[in-house]
Amino acid sequence: MKNKKQHLPKTISWEAQEFIQHKKSTGWYLGFVLISAGLLIFALFTKSIITIITFTLLVIVVYIFSLQSPRQITHTLSSSGITVGNLLYPFKNIKSFWIVYRPPEVKTLNFETTAYLNNQVAIQLDSQDPIEVKLFLEQYLIEDLDREESLSDIISRNIKF
Numbered sequence: 001m002k003n004k005k006q007h008l009p010k011t012i013s014w015e016a017q018e019f020i021q022h023k024k025s026t027g028w029y030l031g032f033v034l035i036s037a038g039l040l041i042f043a044l045f046t047k048s049i050i051t052i053i054t055f056t057l058l059v060i061v062v063y064i065f066s067l068q069s070p071r072q073i074t075h076t077l078s079s080s081g082i083t084v085g086n087l088l089y090p091f092k093n094i095k096s097f098w099i100v101y102r103p104p105e106v107k108t109l110n111f112e113t114t115a116y117l118n119n120q121v122a123i124q125l126d127s128q129d130p131i132e133v134k135l136f137l138e139q140y141l142i143e144d145l146d147r148e149e150s151l152s153d154i155i156s157r158n159i160k161f
Contacts, residue, residue, distance in 0.1 A: 008136050011078040016126035017070035022160035024066060032066070066161065075109075075123050077136050082111065084123060089113060091140045098147040101130045105157065106149060109133055111141070120150065 036059040043052040076083040081090040089111070097111040107125040125133065134143065155161075 008132075008139070011076055012128070012132060012136055013074060013076040014126060014128040015072055015074050016124035016128070018073050018124075019070045020124065020157070021070050022157075024160055028160055032063070036062075062161075075128075077133065079140070082121075082123075084121065089121065094141055096142045096144040096147075097137050098144045099125070099130050099134055100149045101125070106153075108149070108153075109137075110147065110149075112144075122150075122153065 039055045039059065040052070043055040046052075073085045074083075075085075081088050081092075082094065083089070093114050095112045095114060097109065100106050100108050100110060107130070109123045109125055109130075111121050113119045113121065137143070
């Protein structure tokens with residue numbers, strides 16, 4: 001039997017949304033308003049200007065993000081590294097990768113970089129073959145078989161954010 005790695009392409013490229021956009025119901029917005037009102041009432045009750053400003057900004061930022069639509073981004077795997085849109089992550093700056101594949105909800109390529117902040121990156125696989133991605137990346141990176149979806153991703157998906 002021939003080695004499958006002999007037949008791997010030199011690059012793999014696909015387009016996918018920046019993130020999964022969940023349709024938000026009236027109930028979602030009602031819950032958001034109630035939680036926001038509760039936070040702001042609490043902030044006013046504490047009479048702390050910093051708490052009031054922080055919660056007000058938090059409510060505004062969450063609302064703005066809830067209205068954003070995802071961009072369509074081109075992802076490319078090559079011998080140089082992983083390119084997400086116009087941003088290249090060289091393999092030397094990536095510690096490991098893992099794939100979370102539980103269709104239809106979760107289909108992501110994840111990797112951890114050496115960066116101090118924002119060191120975990122999740123890329124939507126969309127209709128891209130996860131086995132092909134895995135075999136390609138194994139040539140350059142260590143696959144972390146113990147990693148799963150991050151808690152923040154699980155929470156975001158469950159509250160439809």
